[in-house]
Amino acid sequence: MKGYTRPLTLIVLVLLIDQLSKFWVKLNMTIGQDFKVLGNKFLIHFIENNGMAYGMEFGGEFGKLFLTLFRIIAVAGIGYGLHYMVKNKYHRGFVLNVALIFAGALGNIIDSTFYGILFSESTFYQKAVLFPDGGGYSSLFHGKVVDMLYFPLIEGNFPDWFPIWGGEHFLFFRPVFNIADSAISIGVFLILIFQKRYFKEEKAEKESRHSEMLED
Template identity: 55%
Template sequence: MSLKKASLIIILVLLIDQITKFYIKTNFALGEEIKVFEWFSILFVENEGMAWGARIPGEYGKLILTSFRLVAIVGIGYWLWDSVRKNGSKILITAIALIFAGAFGNIIDSVFYGVIFEHSYGQVAELVPAAEGYGTLMHGKVVDMLYFPLWSGYLPEWIPFWGGNYFTFFEPVFNIADSAITVGVFLLILFNKRAFPAEDEQGEERNKKVQATS
């Protein structure tokens, strides 16, 4: 796959991701929910940290996290460029492009949203408010909205630790960028041999040489 086609994937994912986030941010108050089906809702939440809401504690935790994301995206971008240069498999380049797009989409939130949006607590946020935004550069919150509570109920008492507790599957709220990263990672896992055919062939050659000398 060419770098041009990989770039088209990245642009498409970024457009869908940012359009949905802008729509949610400018039409929903924080915590507002629209139930589409029993198992799917549009629920506006903001994530200050990493996946699953994890945070780096301390005054500079958010700045450290955003800085790490910026460094990581450079590494992923180089991986994509290098894979295209080496004529990597279509699966590999597609997966890296999805991971890059997803990571970049969430970086946009973290870097800029605190400046260009006002807060969403009890109100619909204004884009480019007359007053200051809810945060500063590098201190934005990631907008999430896709919620799939596929099953909710009380777990049987015989289940260790969680038995008898109310449980929801799947509880995390995520966005298009998160979905792109997840799909990219799963492509690499499920189609590992197709994603890295040259490495597999080299491994097979090494195994044959070892067997021949044993």
């Protein structure tokens, strides 16, 4: 288990926070409901994602099934890659970032795979119920991903002289997301920022191991 403790701990922690927050939102909020955390700059705003990112659809029910299964296969691939990286002693920072991406992807897969059979439908007027008597709102692999983190930091109108969007309303930051999305974004961002360090040290370690083998 040497080398696996930190990645596994990080994965479990992200999944726990992600799923607890989603369960709380599903059971205590209606669709579109807001809770202000930091005034109008940070809100808990409950929406559900029916398909891909930003609420886009992907070929109806069959498309959603394909997308969910594709995500499961992709996460299995990331999990295998993570195991390989730990086993071959890749840079710890790189391994932890991949663990973040894995945990985030797995967190959203749990929603799309199981939430349809675990919860009743969330509506604008009614909160969801866990394990409803009449069954869930959908079938296995057809659940909706729960989003709730909303940061409308800057809102206003573009000046009239601004190209293309002059005079139009703008809002930054518009997307609503969840803890799992955050984990994926942070993992990817850190890999991009520190990739030279990660792979430079990895190359040096491989050369060192190769030299030791030649000496033996």
